[in-house]
Amino acid sequence: MTYLILRVDADMKDLKRDIVLSVENLHTSFQVGRRTIEVVKGVSFEVHRGKTLAIVGESGCGKSVTIHSVMKLLPPQGRITAGKVTYYGKNGRVLPLSEYPPYSKEMRAVRGREIGIIFQDPMASLNPVYTIGDQIIENLRQHERIGKKEALERAVAMLQRLGIPDAARRVHDYPHQFSGGMKQRAMIAIAMICNPQILIADEPTTALDVTIQAQIMELMQELQDTGGTSIILITHNMGLVAEMAHYIAVMYLGRVVEYGTAEQVFEDARHPYTAGLLKSVPVLGMKKDRMYTIRGTTPSVDEVKEGCEFTSRCDYVMESCRKGVIPEYLVDEGHMVRCNLVAEGIRP
Numbered sequence: 061m062t063y064l065i066l067r068v069d070a071d072m073k074d075l076k077r078d079i080v081l082s083v084e085n086l087h088t089s090f091q092v093g094r095r096t097i098e099v100v101k102g103v104s105f106e107v108h109r110g111k112t113l114a115i116v117g118e119s120g121c122g123k124s125v126t127i128h129s130v131m132k133l134l135p136p137q138g139r140i141t142a143g144k145v146t147y148y149g150k151n152g153r154v155l156p157l158s159e160y161p162p163y164s165k166e167m168r169a170v171r172g173r174e175i176g177i178i179f180q181d182p183m184a185s186l187n188p189v190y191t192i193g194d195q196i197i198e199n200l201r202q203h204e205r206i207g208k209k210e211a212l213e214r215a216v217a218m219l220q221r222l223g224i225p226d227a228a229r230r231v232h233d234y235p236h237q238f239s240g241g242m243k244q245r246a247m248i249a250i251a252m253i254c255n256p257q258i259l260i261a262d263e264p265t266t267a268l269d270v271t272i273q274a275q276i277m278e279l280m281q282e283l284q285d286t287g288g289t290s291i292i293l294i295t296h297n298m299g300l301v302a303e304m305a306h307y308i309a310v311m312y313l314g315r316v317v318e319y320g321t322a323e324q325v326f327e328d329a330r331h332p333y334t335a336g337l338l339k340s341v342p343v344l345g346m347k348k349d350r351m352y353t354i355r356g357t358t359p360s361v362d363e364v365k366e367g368c369e370f371t372s373r374c375d376y377v378m379e380s381c382r383k384g385v386i387p388e389y390l391v392d393e394g395h396m397v398r399c400n401l402v403a404e405g406i407r408p
């Protein structure tokens with residue numbers, strides 16, 4: 061009984077702190093043949109109302125699997141083995157997402173309406189045999205009692221807002237008639253049409269040219285400013301992170317290795333991997349061959365059995381780094397670093 065009361069207290073505290081989503085100690089594994097490979101190893105983060113959390117880290121570190129776990133969108137061979145995910149909805153609703161099965165009515169209601177997601181590959185996520193408009197209104201009509209005509213009007217308005225010219229006509233186009241940038245916007249329209257509390261954008265601009273990237277980012281920021289939307293931005297582009305993020309989670313091989321406000325992470329990076337990422341941000345006018353790169357390559361997820369995942373590439377390795385699980389050190393309020401250098405008082 062005491063436990064229950066404590067939990068409600070904790071939830072109330074999160075509500076007061078303006079948290080809209082909390083992920084605690086999430087573990088996800090994949091079954092590959094007869095082997096079980098853990099690809100997300102105890103990830104925790106929080107999403108604040110109306111703010112942007114950037115999840116950064118190189119390809120394969122588990123960013124997409126993390127959010128697919130939160131949304132219960134894992135492929136059949138994937139399994140969440142531990143963790144707690146809580147969504148704080150409108151009017152003080154607290155939903156323990158981790159307790160709902162993937163196709164429960166609770167998860168269906170949350171996906172699309174409360175949390176919108178722009179998938180990493182828009183070309184693969186749009187259905188080629190339905191018009192853009194049909195795909196936008198499908199999400200809307202699943203969640204709201206609304207007629208087809210009105211839904212289509214909303215879709216047109218959204219496409220207009222997203223800068224699609226001649227939207228009233230283009231809404232009837234099929235995906236192949238849209239350019240890459242326009243498909244990306246169509247994906248954003250699908251994700252945004254129900255006015256979700258959280259918008260998850262999984263590397264939304266990787267395949268796009270720089271001008272369209274900037275437009276899309278501006279647009280997401282505008283949606284945030286006008287609608288109070290929280291954004292989870294997944295990217296490996298540190299320039300984008302600097303521009304967009306209020307909070308940053310740096311991931312390396314299935315773990316969050318540094319986490320804090322944008323200011324804490326940019327001004328006081330304590331993990332050698334974060335420091336390396338920041339040094340490798342391209343600066344305008346810099347020659348490519350002068351740019352810093354972190355030495356070595358990422359080991360595969362199941363290669364590191366013990367100690368810190370970053371040891372093979374780290375310039376500061378100590379004996380203690382090769383043993384056990386590296387603890388999470390709190391270097392400042394809300395600034396977490398998973399690196400033994402903190403205990404030694406060494407800054408990378």
Ligand SMILES: Nc1ncnc2c1ncn2[C@@H]1O[C@H](COP(=O)(O)OP(=O)(O)O)[C@@H](O)[C@H]1O
Pocket residue numbers: 090091092099117118119120121122123124125126135137361
């Ligand atoms: N369906 C799958 N089956 C087996 N392994 C997978 C599957 N999807 C992803 N993985 C593995 O999980 C790890 C994390 O992948 P992912 O989350 O997609 O990385 P990223 O950070 O680039 O988004 C990778 O090592 C990848 O190989």
Ligand SMILES: [Mg+2]
Pocket residue numbers: 123124125180262
């Ligand atoms: Mg990914």
